Amino acid sequence: MDKNNNPVLLQIQDVHKEFDNKKILNGINLSLHTGEVLVVLGPSGCGKSTLLRCLNGLEKIQGGDIKFKDTSFNAKNTNWQEIHEKIGMVFQNYELFPHMTVIENILLGPLKVQKRNKAEALTQAEQLLEKVGLLDRKDSYPRQLSGGQKQRIAIVRALCMNPEIILFDEVTASLDPEMVREVLDVILGLAKNGMTMVIVTHEMGFARSVADRIIFMDGGKICEESEPNEFFTNPKTERAKHFLNIFQY
Amino acid sequence: MQNSGIDVIFQGKNFQRLFEGLFITAEIAFISIIIGSVLGIIIGLSRTTESKAVLFINRVYLEAFRIIPTLVWLFIFYFGVTTALNISLSGEIVSIIVFSLWGGAEMGDIVRGALQSLPKHQIESGKALGLNYFKLYRYVLIPQAIRRMIPGTINLATRMIKTTSLVVLIGVIDVVKIGQQIIESSRFELPTASFWVYGFIFFLYFIICYPLSKISKSLETKWNN
Amino acid sequence: MNIDWNFIVTSLPLYEKAAYLTLKLAFVGIIISLVIGILCSIILYFKVKVMHSIVQAYIELSRNTPLLVQIFFLYFGLPKLGIKMSESTCAIIGLAFLGGSYMAEAFRSGLEAVSKLQIESGISIGLSKNQLIRYVIIPQAFSISMPSLSANCIFLLKETSILGAISIVDVTNLTKDLIGMYYRTFESLTMLVAVYLIMILPLSFILSWLERKVRYAEFGN
Numbered sequence: 001m002d003k004n005n006n007p008v009l010l011q012i013q014d015v016h017k018e019f020d021n022k023k024i025l026n027g028i029n030l031s032l033h034t035g036e037v038l039v040v041l042g043p044s045g046c047g048k049s050t051l052l053r054c055l056n057g058l059e060k061i062q063g064g065d066i067k068f069k070d071t072s073f074n075a076k077n078t079n080w081q082e083i084h085e086k087i088g089m090v091f092q093n094y095e096l097f098p099h100m101t102v103i104e105n106i107l108l109g110p111l112k113v114q115k116r117n118k119a120e121a122l123t124q125a126e127q128l129l130e131k132v133g134l135l136d137r138k139d140s141y142p143r144q145l146s147g148g149q150k151q152r153i154a155i156v157r158a159l160c161m162n163p164e165i166i167l168f169d170e171v172t173a174s175l176d177p178e179m180v181r182e183v184l185d186v187i188l189g190l191a192k193n194g195m196t197m198v199i200v201t202h203e204m205g206f207a208r209s210v211a212d213r214i215i216f217m218d219g220g221k222i223c224e225e226s227e228p229n230e231f232f233t234n235p236k237t238e239r240a241k242h243f244l245n246i247f248q249y
Numbered sequence: 250m251q252n253s254g255i256d257v258i259f260q261g262k263n264f265q266r267l268f269e270g271l272f273i274t275a276e277i278a279f280i281s282i283i284i285g286s287v288l289g290i291i292i293g294l295s296r297t298t299e300s301k302a303v304l305f306i307n308r309v310y311l312e313a314f315r316i317i318p319t320l321v322w323l324f325i326f327y328f329g330v331t332t333a334l335n336i337s338l339s340g341e342i343v344s345i346i347v348f349s350l351w352g353g354a355e356m357g358d359i360v361r362g363a364l365q366s367l368p369k370h371q372i373e374s375g376k377a378l379g380l381n382y383f384k385l386y387r388y389v390l391i392p393q394a395i396r397r398m399i400p401g402t403i404n405l406a407t408r409m410i411k412t413t414s415l416v417v418l419i420g421v422i423d424v425v426k427i428g429q430q431i432i433e434s435s436r437f438e439l440p441t442a443s444f445w446v447y448g449f450i451f452f453l454y455f456i457i458c459y460p461l462s463k464i465s466k467s468l469e470t471k472w473n474n
Numbered sequence: 475m476n477i478d479w480n481f482i483v484t485s486l487p488l489y490e491k492a493a494y495l496t497l498k499l500a501f502v503g504i505i506i507s508l509v510i511g512i513l514c515s516i517i518l519y520f521k522v523k524v525m526h527s528i529v530q531a532y533i534e535l536s537r538n539t540p541l542l543v544q545i546f547f548l549y550f551g552l553p554k555l556g557i558k559m560s561e562s563t564c565a566i567i568g569l570a571f572l573g574g575s576y577m578a579e580a581f582r583s584g585l586e587a588v589s590k591l592q593i594e595s596g597i598s599i600g601l602s603k604n605q606l607i608r609y610v611i612i613p614q615a616f617s618i619s620m621p622s623l624s625a626n627c628i629f630l631l632k633e634t635s636i637l638g639a640i641s642i643v644d645v646t647n648l649t650k651d652l653i654g655m656y657y658r659t660f661e662s663l664t665m666l667v668a669v670y671l672i673m674i675l676p677l678s679f680i681l682s683w684l685e686r687k688v689r690y691a692e693f694g695n
């Protein structure tokens with residue numbers, strides 16, 4: 001299915017970002033369509049995590065514009081609360097709230113931010129927990145869970161806000177190898193159901209199977225943009241070739 | 250006849266006497282800090298032993314000073330020990346004894362904390378380089394331990410200086426007592442003396458303790474980076 | 475040595491009364507310090523204009539001067555300006571003034587220790603600034619600063635020992651008077667130490683229990 005014919009959800013135009021006088025993003029242009037899964041790859045320091053964090057406003061850009069549907073991030077009266085509701089994020093270190101149970105973590109956003117009906121939100125939360133196989137842990141505290149469980153809960157927490165896009169920032173980088181798979185399976189499931197996602201990861205096999213498009217970044221620019229199969233078997237640029245070689249033994 | 254309350258401080262020998270009182274305060278604090286530090290280092294080092302009896306005694310000693318207020322210890326020595334041993338001790342001597350013991354207990358804890366916080370791998374890598382026990386302590390561990398102890402020690406010194414204000418309650422003629430004498434003698438000429446005198450003493454303590462705490466903070470930030 | 479049990483028994487009611495007064499003053503002082511402390515630390519954390527500098531000055535002034543001098547100033551000094559207060563009021567104001575800055579420092583450390591990532595996590599689910607403070611930052615700050623806050627509570631209870639200097643009959647002042655009147659030094663001092671143990675040890679246990687209950691933040695997210 002050609003996801004490129006779907007409407008553009010997120011338009012990233014000539015985005016520049018600096019940090020401490022160092023250029024991190026140097027003119028990024030990208031379009032994200034509904035239902036698309038973009039995977040951003042690249043060596044350390046290429047700016048992929050920073051780009052991701054710009055996409056939901058955690059980092060401010062110094063040049064260019066990011067538009068979510070018709071709303072520009074640069075506008076004076078951007079409704080950031082709405083942006084955060086519509087663009088969810090899952091962090092590398094899960095960042096669940098330690099003083100709340102699993103279910104309280106999940107319901108905080110829906111109840112306090114979206115002001116939804118408690119029974120309705122609870123039903124959705126429980127359904128989602130069931131899907132990831134963690135319904136029996138809904139009254140546990142984060143400290144009682146393993147890394148893989150916490151990350152799956154973090155995904156559920158993001159999903160329960162009914163976002164239109166979810167951003168994943170190296171979400172398996174902190175996990176022990178045995179737990180990586182259970183989390184990636186959840187994300188694959190979301191992709192199959194048509195969720196629009198931008199994923200930063202080092203898991204190459206996963207990237208290949210989940211992505212609709214691979215974005216390869218280096219030095220704050222997009223070096224290559226192609227279909228996954230093409231990228232992994234026939235990279236066009238030297239840098240991409242070099243990067244992929246690192247993963248071959 | 251004064252036209253301003255603050256003049257009472259500068260009238261006659263008042264200013265000089267206040268500073269003499271301050272000197273007594275500083276003297277008690279200073280001597281106690283020295284004795285307390287020596288005592289504390291001994292205790293701190295002793296806490297690294299395996300002997301349960303030593304650790305227990307140390308623990309009781311530390312907790313005794315943590316639970317019982319300093320003023321009560323001053324009373325215990327000033328009234329209790331003197332009665333029990335049938336001797337007479339001046340307020341100053343009692344103060345120095347109590348503050349030194351208090352200092353010893355707290356310094357002991359600071360020393361122990363500093364030694365325990367040293368990274369174990371430093372000891373191992375030192376041994377791997379062939380340093381023997383004493384050289385290891387002298388060149389590697391002690392300089393680092395001293396660094397870690399300094400903020401806590403300055404903090405303790407500041408607290409001690411503030412607490413020396415209590416010695417007026419066991420009859421020592423410190424700056425607070427002299428302030429009270431000045432107020433008493435100015436009773437008729439300047440009824441509002443107590444406002445100015447206590448205000449001034451407040452200010453004196455502040456200009457002693459504030460720089461100390463600032464030094465401690467800046468050392469801490471400098472060494473944490 | 476002869477222990478005068480009769481003296482001990484007859485003094486007990488006096489100690490009880492003094493202990494109640496001590497605990498009452500300490501309790502009120504602690505509660506007010508906590509309120510002052512939390513407000514001040516929030517002002518410092520968010521660097522509220524103008525108030526920020528006032529709070530910093532307050533903290534430096536109260537932390538670098540002895541409680542005894544502060545209380546003498548309140549009780550003997552202020553009346554000369556026409557501000558007359560009872561001993562109990564002076565005691566409570568003194569304890570709260572000093573305690574407030576200690577609590578402020580403790581709680582401010584807690585606020586600053588809440589990880590930036592936790593705050594970003596809250597932002598990412600759309601929490602407003604007030605909601606972040608209420609649901610994410612303050613609960614975790616409490617948990618982190620509990621040990622310091624409880625140490626401060628015990629500190630304030632111990633500081634009540636100096637209130638005898640403004641004629642408040644706390645347990646230490648009572649003991650001093652009894653020794654002066656009856657010369658039963660050993661019995662009086664022993665009772666004094668016992669009363670402090672009875673007041674402080676249970677408080678210490680309760681606070682430790684609270685600390686444990688609240689310690690979730692230390693085990694990671």
